[in-house]
Amino acid sequence: xxxxxxxxxxxxxxxxxxxxxxxxxxxxxxxxxxxxxxxxxxxxxxxxxxxxxxxxxxxxxxxxxxxxxxxxxxxxxxxxxxxxxxxxxxxxxxxxxxxxxxxxxxxxxxxxxxxxxxxxxx
Amino acid sequence: xxxxxxxxxxxxxxxxxxxxxxxxxxxxxxxxxxxxxxxxxxxxxxxxxxxxxxxxxxxxxxxxxxxxxxxxxxxxxxxxxxxxxxxxxxxxxxxxxxxxxxxxxxxxxxxxxxxxxxxxxx
DNA sequence: ACAATACCCGAAAAAAGATTCGGTATGAAC
DNA sequence: GTTCATACCGAATCTTTTTTCGGGTATTGT
Numbered sequence: 001x002x003x004x005x006x007x008x009x010x011x012x013x014x015x016x017x018x019x020x021x022x023x024x025x026x027x028x029x030x031x032x033x034x035x036x037x038x039x040x041x042x043x044x045x046x047x048x049x050x051x052x053x054x055x056x057x058x059x060x061x062x063x064x065x066x067x068x069x070x071x072x073x074x075x076x077x078x079x080x081x082x083x084x085x086x087x088x089x090x091x092x093x094x095x096x097x098x099x100x101x102x103x104x105x106x107x108x109x110x111x112x113x114x115x116x117x118x119x120x121x122x
Numbered sequence: 123x124x125x126x127x128x129x130x131x132x133x134x135x136x137x138x139x140x141x142x143x144x145x146x147x148x149x150x151x152x153x154x155x156x157x158x159x160x161x162x163x164x165x166x167x168x169x170x171x172x173x174x175x176x177x178x179x180x181x182x183x184x185x186x187x188x189x190x191x192x193x194x195x196x197x198x199x200x201x202x203x204x205x206x207x208x209x210x211x212x213x214x215x216x217x218x219x220x221x222x223x224x225x226x227x228x229x230x231x232x233x234x235x236x237x238x239x240x241x242x243x244x
Numbered sequence: 245a246c247a248a249t250a251c252c253c254g255a256a257a258a259a260a261g262a263t264t265c266g267g268t269a270t271g272a273a274c
Numbered sequence: 275g276t277t278c279a280t281a282c283c284g285a286a287t288c289t290t291t292t293t294t295c296g297g298g299t300a301t302t303g304t
Contacts, residue, residue: 001284002260003242004259004260005259006258006260006292010231013222014149014217016228016231018146019231020227025262040280041280041281051263053265056281064234065231066230080280093219097216098139101213102137102139102140103135104135108209109132110138113130113141116186128290145291146292161250163250172292172293173292173294178253245304246304247302253298254297255297256293256296257292257294257295258291258294259290261290262288262290263286265285265287266283266286267285268283269282273277
């Protein structure tokens with residue numbers, strides 16, 4: 001099992017928040033669950049750019065930090081469903097604000113990114 | 123120079139936002155500048171957990187994406203100062219919300235993190 | 245002249261994070 | 275009974291990010 005070598009620093013709010021939803025796809029996963037896409041296989045299909053494994057792992061982390069909770073029948077067929085906890089719901093305003101900001105400035109940022117990529121190839 | 127192998131995906135607001143302020147210390151750098159800590163050496167001292175090099179690099183990225191701008195006297199002594207652009211200021215509400223969320227839940231998250239670390243050593 | 249500081253940069257190395265691959269288990273559909 | 279789907283996990287590998295290290299330029303203070 002992998003253990004971190006550099007000690008984690010949770011000394012400011014920003015770093016605590018980054019710890020909880022800092023993964024590459026965590027906010028997307030939360031967004032999916034919020035939209036009612038609550039079963040693992042569904043989420044994987046919804047976020048098809050990400051590998052299923054990383055979604056599993058990020059679900060596990062979100063679960064561990066109490067952001068989401070799991071409803072699963074132990075019996076088969078396993079119909080696992082995730083849902084936001086109160087803590088998870090407290091993240092929704094942030095999620096929305098972050099998404100809004102990104103959507104608003106997407107065109108500008110993409111333009112800059114394109115310039116950057118062109119400067120690399122030239 | 124390092125070039126990415128996996129194509130970037132900026133198809134949703136969340137991913138655009140992550141691109142702009144997703145680095146390990148970018149939000150802390152923005153926070154510092156917002157608080158009036160505007161010179162590179164000062165910022166490095168302020169965020170002394172981070173290596174000066176990464177702060178330089180992240181300043182360069184923030185500059186490139188137009189989040190901050192640079193005021194430097196070309197003459198020596200170089201008194202470089204960074205300040206937020208309009209785009210950068212548009213990030214402040216997010217920054218504040220993220221910091222507030224983290225501060226509010228810091229105790230709980232630290233507790234969970236501690237549990238996790240203990241479960242590793244045992 | 246010499247040390248200290250500020251600013252910036254390149255490149256190797258280390259660390260962290262993500263992906264791929266294979267495996268387990270169970271049940272359903274054909 | 276073979277194939278497919280869901281859910282999950284370990285481990286090797288690959289990619290990205292961060293860190294470390296060293297260099298270069300120019301100024302200030304002693």
